[in-house]
Amino acid sequence: MVSERSLAVLRAIVQDYVASREPVGSKAIVERHSFGVSAATIRNDMALLEEEELIAAPHTSSGRIPTDKGYRVFVDQLTDVRPMTRAQRHAIETFLGESSDLDELLARTVRLVAQLTKQLAVVQYPSFGSARVRHVELVSLSPDRVLCILITDSGQVEQRVAELPQPVDETALALHRARLNDLAGNRAMADAAESLSGEFADVPPADALVLRALAATLAEQARAQRQDRLVVAGAANLVRTEQDFPGSILGVIEAIEEQVVLLRLFGEMAADEHAVAVRIGRENASFGLGETSVLSSAFEIPGRDISRLGVVGPTRMDYSHSMAAVRAVARYLSRTLGEN
Numbered sequence: 001m002v003s004e005r006s007l008a009v010l011r012a013i014v015q016d017y018v019a020s021r022e023p024v025g026s027k028a029i030v031e032r033h034s035f036g037v038s039a040a041t042i043r044n045d046m047a048l049l050e051e052e053e054l055i056a057a058p059h060t061s062s063g064r065i066p067t068d069k070g071y072r073v074f075v076d077q078l079t080d081v082r083p084m085t086r087a088q089r090h091a092i093e094t095f096l097g098e099s100s101d102l103d104e105l106l107a108r109t110v111r112l113v114a115q116l117t118k119q120l121a122v123v124q125y126p127s128f129g130s131a132r133v134r135h136v137e138l139v140s141l142s143p144d145r146v147l148c149i150l151i152t153d154s155g156q157v158e159q160r161v162a163e164l165p166q167p168v169d170e171t172a173l174a175l176h177r178a179r180l181n182d183l184a185g186n187r188a189m190a191d192a193a194e195s196l197s198g199e200f201a202d203v204p205p206a207d208a209l210v211l212r213a214l215a216a217t218l219a220e221q222a223r224a225q226r227q228d229r230l231v232v233a234g235a236a237n238l239v240r241t242e243q244d245f246p247g248s249i250l251g252v253i254e255a256i257e258e259q260v261v262l263l264r265l266f267g268e269m270a271a272d273e274h275a276v277a278v279r280i281g282r283e284n285a286s287f288g289l290g291e292t293s294v295l296s297s298a299f300e301i302p303g304r305d306i307s308r309l310g311v312v313g314p315t316r317m318d319y320s321h322s323m324a325a326v327r328a329v330a331r332y333l334s335r336t337l338g339e340n
Contacts, residue, residue: 002052005035007077009045010054014066014074018318021244023063068281068315071293075319081274082320084328088116092332102126102156102337106231109309109329114234116325119313120256124266125229126307126337131156133184133192136218138177143167148214150221152189158224162217165209176211179203180218193222230259237313244314245291255288256312265289266308269296275330276323281315291315295322297330301337309333 002010012033016024026042029035035042046064049055054070057063066074084092095112099105106123113121137149144167150158168176184192196219200208235253242249255261265287269277279294289312296310309330311322 002048002054002073003045005037006045006048007073008035009042010049010066010070011074011077013046013049013055013064014071017065018316021316023058023065025063028063066315068283071280071315071319072283075278075280078274078320078323081276081323081327084324088325089328092329096329096332096336105333105337107233109333110231110233113309113311113325113329114237116329117311117313117318117322118234118237119311119317119322120232120234120238121309121311122256122262123231123309124263124307125231126301132186132188133222134186136177136180136184138173138180138214140168140170140173143169146173146214148217148221150184150218158221160217160221162214164213166206168210172207172210176207176214179211180215183215184218184222189222193219196222230262232256234311241314241316244316247291251288252292252312261287261289262294262312265294266296266310269294269308271296271298274323274327276327277310278319278323293317293319295319295326297323297326299330299333299337301334 009029012029013024016022016028016032026039026046029042030037030039046055049070050057050064052069053067054073055064056067058065092112096105096108099108106125110121110123113119113123131152133150134153135151137151139147139149141147141161144164146162146164146168148160148162152158180196183195183198187195196215198215200211200215203211238249238252245252265279265284269279271277276295276297281293282290284290284292284294291314292312293315294310294312296308298306298308300306309326311317311326313322
């Protein structure tokens, strides 16, 4: 059974090791922290922590470093996540508030989180699994080129140009628009894509050719909105911490490049009472990320599936600060995107 003082010693070891990257000894703990006990007493506490496999000696020196299990206990024992300062919150709102659209907002988001946490930042692009098609619009660019516009009930607008097999005038285009809205309107994305993939046997062959070209373009747009993908920034932060990875960092980079790996991991992460999910070291081994810690927090946009924002880095990271940054930015995204 680990005593309260031993847990406090563990917290001190984690904090000092994260700050210095140097193994922490009993003498340093006595000098830096106000425990009011001797170094011998602290050594006894450290021996108990070592027996519980919460700390370990990296070599023959007297210093100790946290284990994955130690980091897990440290994170679980966090009674609070220090909030972002007013200046930091203002910086978040100012920097992200300058975004002109969703793409720019998410690009700015990962850059900001990477800067705040000094880790690799990842954001899951909001998918439209639960969105519905509100309207289809067709705009003639030339007799044989049409801009297909797909508008969802959550306000997302997807545009793509369709090359037609033959010219169409405005009258014919209006009829095609009405037909395609009948097929796709008020349907979920997957259902709309399926409905638009059918044949048009009840119209003249020439019109059917045009309708198929338009419908195929719109079906591709609907399917694209369901694809999960990630926006990543801060790879340089990961490289700078290479010495914190006992093995090769190449395996970590390869796992991150396989976006499906992180998407699966995000899908399994459940948030704690701080609204942040944390997976540490060997808890990520099955994903090829056994030497990393992954933090995530969810954000939501009406009409879309829940998405996640997070960071990936070595187990030696400032958990409290990183959790606060990820949570604050995720809350900003939910609030701002929900209003829009």
